[in-house]
Amino acid sequence: MNLTTRLAQIAKQLPDKEAYVFMGERCTYQQLDAAVSRFADGLAQLGIRRGDHIALLLGNSPQFVIGLYGALRLGATVIPINPIYTPEEIGYILLNGDVKAVIGLDLLAPLFAGAKQRLPLLKQAIVCETPQGKEKGISLSDEMKSFAEVLAAGDSSFAGPELDDDDVAVILYTSGTTGKPKGAMLTHKNLYSNAQDTADYLGIDEHDRVIAALPMFHVFCLTVALNAPLMNGGTVLIMPKFSPAAMFALARKEKATIFAGVPTMYNFLYQYEGGTVADLQTLRLCISGGASMPVTLLENFEKKFNVIISEGYGLSEASPVTCFNPLDRPRKPGSIGTSIKNVENKVVNEYGEEVPVGEVGELVVRGPNVMKGYYKMPEETAAALRDGWLHTGDLARMDEEGYFYIVDRKKEMIIVGGYNVYPREVEEVLYSHPGVVEAAVIGVPDPDYGEAVLAFVVKKQPELAEEQLLAYCRERLAKYKVPSEIRFLDELPKNATGKILRRALKEQLAASRV
Numbered sequence: 001m002n003l004t005t006r007l008a009q010i011a012k013q014l015p016d017k018e019a020y021v022f023m024g025e026r027c028t029y030q031q032l033d034a035a036v037s038r039f040a041d042g043l044a045q046l047g048i049r050r051g052d053h054i055a056l057l058l059g060n061s062p063q064f065v066i067g068l069y070g071a072l073r074l075g076a077t078v079i080p081i082n083p084i085y086t087p088e089e090i091g092y093i094l095l096n097g098d099v100k101a102v103i104g105l106d107l108l109a110p111l112f113a114g115a116k117q118r119l120p121l122l123k124q125a126i127v128c129e130t131p132q133g134k135e136k137g138i139s140l141s142d143e144m145k146s147f148a149e150v151l152a153a154g155d156s157s158f159a160g161p162e163l164d165d166d167d168v169a170v171i172l173y174t175s176g177t178t179g180k181p182k183g184a185m186l187t188h189k190n191l192y193s194n195a196q197d198t199a200d201y202l203g204i205d206e207h208d209r210v211i212a213a214l215p216m217f218h219v220f221c222l223t224v225a226l227n228a229p230l231m232n233g234g235t236v237l238i239m240p241k242f243s244p245a246a247m248f249a250l251a252r253k254e255k256a257t258i259f260a261g262v263p264t265m266y267n268f269l270y271q272y273e274g275g276t277v278a279d280l281q282t283l284r285l286c287i288s289g290g291a292s293m294p295v296t297l298l299e300n301f302e303k304k305f306n307v308i309i310s311e312g313y314g315l316s317e318a319s320p321v322t323c324f325n326p327l328d329r330p331r332k333p334g335s336i337g338t339s340i341k342n343v344e345n346k347v348v349n350e351y352g353e354e355v356p357v358g359e360v361g362e363l364v365v366r367g368p369n370v371m372k373g374y375y376k377m378p379e380e381t382a383a384a385l386r387d388g389w390l391h392t393g394d395l396a397r398m399d400e401e402g403y404f405y406i407v408d409r410k411k412e413m414i415i416v417g418g419y420n421v422y423p424r425e426v427e428e429v430l431y432s433h434p435g436v437v438e439a440a441v442i443g444v445p446d447p448d449y450g451e452a453v454l455a456f457v458v459k460k461q462p463e464l465a466e467e468q469l470l471a472y473c474r475e476r477l478a479k480y481k482v483p484s485e486i487r488f489l490d491e492l493p494k495n496a497t498g499k500i501l502r503r504a505l506k507e508q509l510a511a512s513r514v
Helices: 003-013 029-045 062-074 087-096 106-118 131-135 147-153 188-202 219-230 244-254 263-271 295-305 378-384 423-431 466-474 502-513
Strands: 018-022 025-028 053-057 077-080 101-105 124-128 168-174 182-187 209-212 235-238 258-261 285-288 309-314 321-324 344-348 361-366 389-398 404-408 414-416 419-421 436-446 450-459 485-488
Touching (some): 003 062, 003 219, 025 029, 029 147, 062 077, 062 101, 087 106, 101 106, 106 124, 106 131, 168 188, 182 188, 209 219, 209 244, 219 235, 244 263, 258 263, 263 295, 263 450, 295 309, 344 389, 378 389, 414 450, 419 423, 423 436, 423 450, 466 485
Parallel strands (some): 018 235, 077 168, 209 235, 209 258, 258 285, 285 309, 450 485
Antiparallel strands (some): 309 321, 389 404, 436 450
C-alpha cells in the first residue's frame, strides 16, 4: 500500500465525502482521485516517467495536492521546495536534485525560463496561473505548459505503474550543518506508514476536519495535516496562508476538529484579541511540533480556548513523526510524548548504548518511517544511519513512563517560526561579502517567532553599514534566514585552535542583559 493506491481505495469507499475545502471550493474523494489520475496521465504525455524527479514550488492549494499525488501515481519522485526561496537556493536544489520538471507559480516563470539554460536535465515547466501573475503581466513561453492544460489533457482512468515500497517517493531538502542542504530520500513505505501510524496514534478518521495552515512543502504539514487525514477519509481544510483571523473564521465556519501548528502560530492565536472559545468549540485536538513549545504558552492557550494541545517530535529524515503525547494517558507539558505505533525511540551514549532512565544522551530512532538515505551523499548517510538507527543529533532524556524530553536541539540550529536555520548557511553568505572579515551567527529569543537570527561581524571596510549587509543577505537568503540584527565587533572569540566560539558569544550576550 502507498499514498496514491490508498487514495484510490478511499475514493471507492467514500466517493462523495469531501476530501478538501479551499476558499469555498469543495472537492470530493471521487473528484480528487480522478484529478490525480488525469494529472499523472498529463505528465506521462509530456514524457515524464517513473523515477524522474519533479520539483514542486507551490503554496497551499489544490494544485499542490493534485500535483503531489499525480506525480506519485506516475511513479515520479517529488521534491517540494519553498517557493519563497531565493533563485540561488532554488537553483542549488534543482541542480543537486537532478530535476527533470518543475511545477510552480507563474510568478516564478522567469526563473524557470532562465534555469533551463543552466540545468541540462530540466526539460519541462508546468505553471499555475495566479491573479498576481496576471496583474504583473507574466506570460508563459511556448515551452511552458499551464497546470490546467496538463490536467485537462489527461485521462481519469490512468492507473500508473505498480510501485515498489522502497521506491523513493519524495526528497526533502533540509539545511545542513555544512551549509548546503541535504536531500532526505523518503520512500513510499516511509510516507504511507508514518501517515497511518500518526493517524492511528491521534485517532484521525473520516469524521475529522483538519486545518492545513502549515506550509504543505514542509514535512510536518505533509504528513500530519494532509496525508494522515486523506489516508483515512478525513477532510483537509486548506488555508492558503496562515493568519489568526482567517484561522478562527475557518475553524468556526467549517467545524474543524484538528489544528496543527508550530508554537509561533499558537502564540499569534493566543495574542489575537478577536479569537474566542466559541470559534474553536468543535476542535477536539491541537497538535504542536517544529520547535519546543513554552509550557506557559501551552497552558495559557488551553485555558483560554478549552482545547488540548498534543506536542510531538519529528524530523525530515523520519517522515517526520516519531513521538506524540498520547491522548489516552496523562499528557506531560514540556515532553514530546511517547513513541508512536511501529516507531522506536531510545536515548544512547556516544557508543550507541542505551543510557539509564533520566540520563541525557542522543535520541535515536528506528522504524518503517526512517529515510532511505541522503541523495548522492553516502558519507552523510552512513553517519546518520548507524546499526539500523537514525541518529537525530538531538540530546534527550526519557522518564520512567517512556515519555521523552528534548534537552537541547541539534548543535547551533536556530528555529525561526518552525523553520530550521543553520548558522553556517547564513555565515557563508556574510563571508561572501567583500567587506566582511569574519562572521558568526547565533539564535536569540524572539517573542513572535520563538527565535531570531543574530549575526556578529568583523568588517574590513569601516564604511560598511548594517543595512547594506542586511540588503546583501536578503538577495541571497529566504526571508526567515536573514539576520534580524547585525552587530559589528573588533574580533570574535576563539579557542586555542582558532575556532570561533558561538557559545562564548551567547554567554557575552546573556551577561550584557543582566
